[in-house]
Amino acid sequence: xxxxxxxxxxxxxxxxxxxxxxxxxxxxxxxxxxxxxxxxxxxxxxxxxxxxxxxxxxxxxxxxxxxxxxxxxxxxxxxxxxxxxxxxxxxxxxxxxxxxxxxxxxxxxxxxxxxxxxxxxxxxxxxxxxxxxxxxxxxxxxxxxxxxxxxxxxxxxxxxxxxxxxxxxxxxxxxxxxxxxx
Amino acid sequence: xxxxxxxxxxxxxxxxxxxxxxxxxxxxxxxxxxxxxxxxxxxxxxxxxxxxxxxxxxxxxxxxxxxxxxxxxxxxxxxxxxxxxxxxxxxxxxxxxxxxxxxxxxxxxxxxxxxxxxxxxxxxxxxxxxxxxxxxxxxxxxxxxxxxxxxxxxxxxxxxxxxxxxxxxxxxxxxxxxxxxx
DNA sequence: GTTGACATGTAATACGTTACATGATTCG
DNA sequence: CGAATCATGTAACGTATTACATGTCAAC
Numbered sequence: 001x002x003x004x005x006x007x008x009x010x011x012x013x014x015x016x017x018x019x020x021x022x023x024x025x026x027x028x029x030x031x032x033x034x035x036x037x038x039x040x041x042x043x044x045x046x047x048x049x050x051x052x053x054x055x056x057x058x059x060x061x062x063x064x065x066x067x068x069x070x071x072x073x074x075x076x077x078x079x080x081x082x083x084x085x086x087x088x089x090x091x092x093x094x095x096x097x098x099x100x101x102x103x104x105x106x107x108x109x110x111x112x113x114x115x116x117x118x119x120x121x122x123x124x125x126x127x128x129x130x131x132x133x134x135x136x137x138x139x140x141x142x143x144x145x146x147x148x149x150x151x152x153x154x155x156x157x158x159x160x161x162x163x164x165x166x167x168x169x170x171x172x173x174x175x176x177x178x179x180x181x182x
Numbered sequence: 183x184x185x186x187x188x189x190x191x192x193x194x195x196x197x198x199x200x201x202x203x204x205x206x207x208x209x210x211x212x213x214x215x216x217x218x219x220x221x222x223x224x225x226x227x228x229x230x231x232x233x234x235x236x237x238x239x240x241x242x243x244x245x246x247x248x249x250x251x252x253x254x255x256x257x258x259x260x261x262x263x264x265x266x267x268x269x270x271x272x273x274x275x276x277x278x279x280x281x282x283x284x285x286x287x288x289x290x291x292x293x294x295x296x297x298x299x300x301x302x303x304x305x306x307x308x309x310x311x312x313x314x315x316x317x318x319x320x321x322x323x324x325x326x327x328x329x330x331x332x333x334x335x336x337x338x339x340x341x342x343x344x345x346x347x348x349x350x351x352x353x354x355x356x357x358x359x360x361x362x363x364x
Numbered sequence: 365g366t367t368g369a370c371a372t373g374t375a376a377t378a379c380g381t382t383a384c385a386t387g388a389t390t391c392g
Numbered sequence: 393c394g395a396a397t398c399a400t401g402t403a404a405c406g407t408a409t410t411a412c413a414t415g416t417c418a419a420c
Contacts, residue, residue, distance in 0.1 A: 201400080223400065227401090243398055244401095245398080
């Protein structure tokens with residue numbers, strides 16, 4: 001149930017409307033906790049009803065600005081300081097690895113090579129993000145820098161692993177390919 | 183919808199009952215694609231109804247042994263060879279990093295230190311798994327070795343990152359702590 | 365006046381978790 | 393005969409995705 005905490009966290013910095021929050025989910029949080037518009041509006045309603053948020057202003061076009069309450073801050077702190085994060089970690093790309101023997105060796109190597117390339121691409125995208133962000137833009141950007149570094153290291157690791165794994169199979173793949181030729 | 187493909191993949195090796203599959207989810211696949219008993223039985227029913235699986239034997243205690251059909255193999259191959267894995271990647275531990283400024287510097291550093299320790303623990307657990315597995319036990323164990331290496335590298339990366347991140351904040355935390363003392 | 369950004373919501377569907385519910389067989 | 397394991401299923405609830413549905417305001 002971390003969507004709730006993501007929203008409380010964003011609102012802890014400053015009040016915002018559902019629309020505002022959506023934009024922040026799409027930018028900074030998109031890589032760690034994606035959320036859809038439906039989810040955000042739905043959860044705003046629930047959080048307001050349970051007193052963790054309150055509507056502090058209404059603007060044009062039915063705009064409702066929400067702010068975190070003392071109770072909301074308490075819940076957020078509790079989550080941050082007194083609970084351990086879940087590490088469920090479903091990983092479709094890795095699931096496929098378990099079944100790679102159902103492909104030909106060449107196909108399997110190709111899969112791993114594509115994974116390596118994709119990791120490199122994602123890494124490059126993150127580097128772009130890093131260059132665009134204003135690092136003097138408050139605490140969220142300081143923390144964002146830490147999260148960004150995690151992403152860079154993760155993608156680097158994934159690329160290296162995929163190349164290593166391809167090599168592990170590559171022996172077999174290459175051998176079979178060579179055998180086919182001779 | 184990868185639960186379905188995980189099940190097809192396991193059944194591609196050999197036929198099994200829901201109960202058998204559960205055990206395999208709890209051991210080899212638990213780290214990449216956890217599944218509950220409810221899910222497994224539910225999905226078995228759906229897969230049989232759509233013709234991707236069939237019941238090939240009935241045993242004591244109502245045991246039903248399922249085998250993958252030609253259609254099921256086709257679907258599995260299609261998934262493996264012709265679709266790209268999803269990389270949605272919700273990460274609660276990293277979400278918290280964005281809000282670390284809501285804790286005191288010392289609390290934040292403590293959070294990262296705990297994360298580093300947890301990563302080290304998980305890495306040690308994986309090493310244990312690696313020592314117990316019979317690596318000459320068919321294709322699934324060959325692939326499992328690749329997946330295991332991914333896990334080892336991931337945990338090592340996480341530990342290093344968390345220590346690095348703690349150091350980044352640690353300057354501030356230590357300085358404030360020192361300031362408080364003086 | 366029309367396009368684009370702002371702004372909020374609901375409905376249908378699927379996926380996942382927990383708890384409930386039941387019973388058969390084997391082994392000591 | 394009692395405990396452990398084998399074995400299957402349903403129900404309730406919560407979370408997530410997609411699509412639908414509506415309407416306002418500002419700027420050109």
